[in-house]
Amino acid sequence: MFRISKTCTMKNFLAFCISLFLVPCIFGSLPFSASSDSTFDSFANCLTKNGVPSNQISQILYSPTNTSFSSVLNAYVRNQRFNTSSTKKPSIIVTPLLVQQAQAAIICTKGSGLQLKIRSGGHDYEGISYVSANPFVVLDMFNLRNISVDIPSQTAWVQAGATLGEVYYRIWQKSNVFGYPAGVCPTVGVGGHISGGGYGPLLRKFGLTVDNVVDAQIIDVNGNVLDRKGMGEDVFWAIRGGGGASFGVVLAYKINLVPVPSIVTVFSIQRTEAQNATNILVKWQSIAATIDNNLFIRVLVQPVTVSGKKAIRLTFNALYQGNSNSLMTLMNSQFPELGLKSSDCQQMSWIQSMVFWANFKKSSPTPEALLSRTPDSVNFLKRKSDYVVTPIPKDGFTAIFNKMVQLGKVGLVFNPYGGKMSQIAESDAPFPHRTGVLYKIQYSVNWDSADPNLTTQYLQEARDLYTFMTPYVSSNPRQAFLNYRDLDIGTNDNGPNSYSEGQVYGVKYFKGNFDRLVKVKTAVDPQNFFRNEQSIPVLPS
Ligand SMILES: Cc1cc2nc3c(=O)[nH]c(=O)nc-3n(C[C@H](O)[C@H](O)[C@H](O)COP(=O)(O)OP(=O)(O)OC[C@H]3O[C@@H](n4cnc5c(N)ncnc54)[C@H](O)[C@@H]3O)c2cc1C
Ligand SMILES: *[C@@H]1O[C@H](CO)[C@@H](O)[C@H](O)[C@H]1NC(C)=O
Ligand SMILES: *[C@@H]1O[C@H](CO)[C@@H](O)[C@H](O)[C@H]1NC(C)=O
Numbered sequence: 001m002f003r004i005s006k007t008c009t010m011k012n013f014l015a016f017c018i019s020l021f022l023v024p025c026i027f028g029s030l031p032f033s034a035s036s037d038s039t040f041d042s043f044a045n046c047l048t049k050n051g052v053p054s055n056q057i058s059q060i061l062y063s064p065t066n067t068s069f070s071s072v073l074n075a076y077v078r079n080q081r082f083n084t085s086s087t088k089k090p091s092i093i094v095t096p097l098l099v100q101q102a103q104a105a106i107i108c109t110k111g112s113g114l115q116l117k118i119r120s121g122g123h124d125y126e127g128i129s130y131v132s133a134n135p136f137v138v139l140d141m142f143n144l145r146n147i148s149v150d151i152p153s154q155t156a157w158v159q160a161g162a163t164l165g166e167v168y169y170r171i172w173q174k175s176n177v178f179g180y181p182a183g184v185c186p187t188v189g190v191g192g193h194i195s196g197g198g199y200g201p202l203l204r205k206f207g208l209t210v211d212n213v214v215d216a217q218i219i220d221v222n223g224n225v226l227d228r229k230g231m232g233e234d235v236f237w238a239i240r241g242g243g244g245a246s247f248g249v250v251l252a253y254k255i256n257l258v259p260v261p262s263i264v265t266v267f268s269i270q271r272t273e274a275q276n277a278t279n280i281l282v283k284w285q286s287i288a289a290t291i292d293n294n295l296f297i298r299v300l301v302q303p304v305t306v307s308g309k310k311a312i313r314l315t316f317n318a319l320y321q322g323n324s325n326s327l328m329t330l331m332n333s334q335f336p337e338l339g340l341k342s343s344d345c346q347q348m349s350w351i352q353s354m355v356f357w358a359n360f361k362k363s364s365p366t367p368e369a370l371l372s373r374t375p376d377s378v379n380f381l382k383r384k385s386d387y388v389v390t391p392i393p394k395d396g397f398t399a400i401f402n403k404m405v406q407l408g409k410v411g412l413v414f415n416p417y418g419g420k421m422s423q424i425a426e427s428d429a430p431f432p433h434r435t436g437v438l439y440k441i442q443y444s445v446n447w448d449s450a451d452p453n454l455t456t457q458y459l460q461e462a463r464d465l466y467t468f469m470t471p472y473v474s475s476n477p478r479q480a481f482l483n484y485r486d487l488d489i490g491t492n493d494n495g496p497n498s499y500s501e502g503q504v505y506g507v508k509y510f511k512g513n514f515d516r517l518v519k520v521k522t523a524v525d526p527q528n529f530f531r532n533e534q535s536i537p538v539l540p541s
């Protein structure tokens, strides 16, 4: 193990500044430690001491002076807000090809005094897998992405660096009557998605990703690889929704496949106020969480410009696990107000429905599109979340729509719960939003300009709408979804051990499960090595 001496770092830093770029060192955005060569050398020495041969080190270790440093860092940036010259950059990136290299990287990060950030797919909405206020290392898991599907046991092992699209595709290659209940964006990574409690259009029938996880492999704070038996039931519980990055590095999950029919039906239809949108939404709210579990109807509520005037438009996107005729029968009896027609319905295989949900810009994409690791576009993003437990009255929707039109840009996405979600106890996994939740709201604003004034404006719009929504959503605590990471609801500022700061966001994400997470954390990582802006704090000793 090694330590970087402070004087050495400072001396190199100054020498580097003076000899090369005096101005950028002081005013620019170079990484924290411009002594990156010595940081690199120390890290490389440590990896060597921990059994990684030098020919391997030269393939997996980057410092800011490596020519490919920026492209490796940017390859999994999924929010342009964190791709600016002022965004803090890591001192080291490690991209292990082998599990043993990841083990050594953990031990060497511990010895370096740098903070560890773990990245799988890079979709964290606040970029906390690859940005930090402290000098840090990015452990980038994208190379560890094997998927092995076993149809006889109806299970699969999926490594953390795999994407959801790859998981769906590999299942489909072996069988068209199995699927997996996870998110709709194919480039999302398994490591963050499952450890944060992912969901998608199968949730009302099969629950969350973590309700269908049966084993896992992690590397703990001492660099040991542990499976479910080795880590114990408490840690296994914690990494099913409590966020992996507080407890260790997730290497892989073993998931249970779920049966899907060979034909499913999807639709996407829009309604404006001229088409009775508000009344339709009131009716949606009364049936969406109780209707047949085979049906998931998401609603996008968006301010749009219609003939020069801002107005609200609703988009109903649905997956039905059955054919179009039985969907029409169900809709005619329980939700005729939507006015769904057979011609709105498209029958397809489950894998093709995941292509539909991915909303690719090119026309008629095939399942192979799910294998692309490059998103169609990477925007500037802000997300927030809420849970609705009491129906919003019609005049409430009217007021919300007016507010959204006045703000102009922020949209809301309503995702119905109920079904399987109400049958699982709140303490079964860290994710607590179960019985009694009608639907989850995602606040969503995307833009494509780096103008910092626009960033300020859109962040403020999202926050204003969130404040406006207070009377309509859950309270005490105002619940939030971990995978819709939102640093507005509290951070521990990377403080070493702040239980009280952690509690602020912790009870919103985990309700009563927060205290159990803190106990698990304190038992397995008392020094708080695995920490980030919203990690689980250690109990004060
Ligand atoms: C376009 C888009 C669409 C989305 N759609 C959905 C959706 O349909 N359903 C849904 O539930 N969510 C959705 N999300 C949210 C997504 O599930 C979360 O952002 C998720 O955490 C991303 O995982 P990742 O590995 O890609 O992210 P990363 O940014 O790599 O990681 C996210 C967090 O997990 C930690 N982490 C990552 N890998 C590991 C690991 N191997 N071990 C320990 N900790 C780790 C990171 O340190 C970070 O704290 C979407 C996000 C985006 C950007
Ligand atoms: C980074 O740069 C060092 C020093 O030039 C080199 O040895 C190493 O191979 C580079 N790393 C990668 C992954 O290319
Ligand atoms: C980050 O910004 C650079 C420079 O503007 C751009 O070339 C690159 O494509 C961006 N990265 C991502 C992931 O969008």
Ligand SMILES: *[C@@H]1O[C@H](CO)[C@@H](O)[C@H](O)[C@H]1NC(C)=O
Binding pocket: 097, 098, 099, 144, 145, 146
């Ligand atoms: C991935 O799978 C291949 C083929 O089975 C195997 O050789 C390799 O060791 C695996 N990689 C990891 C990191 O598990």
Ligand SMILES: *[C@@H]1O[C@H](CO)[C@@H](O)[C@H](O)[C@H]1NC(C)=O
Binding pocket: 276, 279, 280, 283, 337
């Ligand atoms: C609008 O919806 C309401 C309530 O569902 C219904 O009574 C009314 O007939 C609808 N109006 C139109 C024009 O469809």
Ligand SMILES: *[C@@H]1O[C@H](CO)[C@@H](O)[C@H](O)[C@H]1NC(C)=O
Binding pocket: 451, 452, 453
């Ligand atoms: C941003 O706002 C400031 C203060 O209002 C203004 O001076 C500046 O010109 C704006 N920048 C851009 C790029 O519009």
